[in-house]
Amino acid sequence: MDGAIGRIPRFERVTLGERVYAELRGLLMAGELAPGQRLSLRQVADQLGTSMMPVREAVSRLVADEALEVLPNRAVSVPLIDAGRFRELTRVRILIEGFAAREAAGRRDDDDLAAVEGHDAAFRHETLAEAPDLDRAVRANKELHFAVYESARMPSLMAIIEGLWLRIGPVLNLDMRVSGRRIAAGGAERHHARLVEALRARDGEAAQAALVADIEEAAAFIAGSGRLPP
Template sequence: MDGAIGRIDRFERVTLGTRVYDALRSLLIAGELAPGERLSLRRVADQLGTSMMPVREAVSRLVADEALEVLPNRAVSVPLMDAAKFRELTRVRIAIEGFAVEEAALRCGPADLALIARHDAAFRCEALAPAPDLERAVRANKELHFAAYAAAGLPSLRAIIEGLWLRIGPVLNLDMRVSARRLAEGGAEAHHARLVAALRAGDATAARAALVADITGTAAFIEASGRLPP
């Protein structure tokens, strides 16, 4: 009996830690935590209704993923990213995410296209609105991209892309979260429209070109903002 109870307890702790990890991971990928932002482990635990132990477990995993860092004073924060690392990750994204949409153009079906179009419409609604909901725009942008990548039908590829966004997501979405300027000037809405059209036409070359234009346009805007340390 005691052995069985012990096994159940261990299983529950692991499950809860994983749930906290997934919740924080989703926030990072979606860019809902900013570079340099500090996390209160107590606040996370209170918000999720858990003890500190699964939060510490989740944070340790995210530190290993290079998505969070522990400062000398033991505070936990979202890492800052310098310009060189940002350019490196942008090049990797172009290669991997470009391949993903090429595959998606060859494989996606009506249900995939309907989902992608729905997220595209949600993003366009905010991009063209006089007073856009910036959080909604960030969310729609992320969902559109990942719906396209999922349409490639390659779960291993999606996992690789999630790993990239885990590190770069906070930087990608910082300007969009705090200012409507990037929505108005970044050109993402037009790139998304071309991507959706290419996917619908089954044109892998055009899909990759639209995705690359979106990534490079966003990267140029972020670098020009001066937010990345040299």
């Protein structure tokens, strides 16, 4: 009996608040919530099948993360990012995420490469489609980037990148989801292809260059869209 009990896996102790936090965090990082969008806590609770308490707990954590904000009327909203803040975050991303791509090229294994290639194929499928699914494209873009960063096998670095994407993720709506023009132009797909090829070749310098070019092109598109507050 003791041996059988010993084979039972330990239950993961995750509270409802942590589960709601993880779900909302994922939506923000994937760009599935837009800057200025207001959240109904009741709607979130109903959708996830929870009471209001874990939703409030999760929202409080995301406000502390600067990923959500509480307005004067107590409504909860995704913060607007002004042009100056966007430029600052972009410069930090270039340094941090470029370094992650360089490290990933030297540390990745075959499974890592296969995951990156799969997300690249999913993104390319939407790029080449006559009527691309912009939601799928945004998700595939996020998953591709994070598959690269996870390949670097540096948990502290991943935590920093996740914090950056919590703040920048919603702005990806301005890059891909709103118009789809950058997807149609094919620039992102070309940068991704160069990134995948660099990872295959374990060329850290080329991987960093491709990743940085992708970030810079997206940032230029967003900055030139006129949608960011000055």
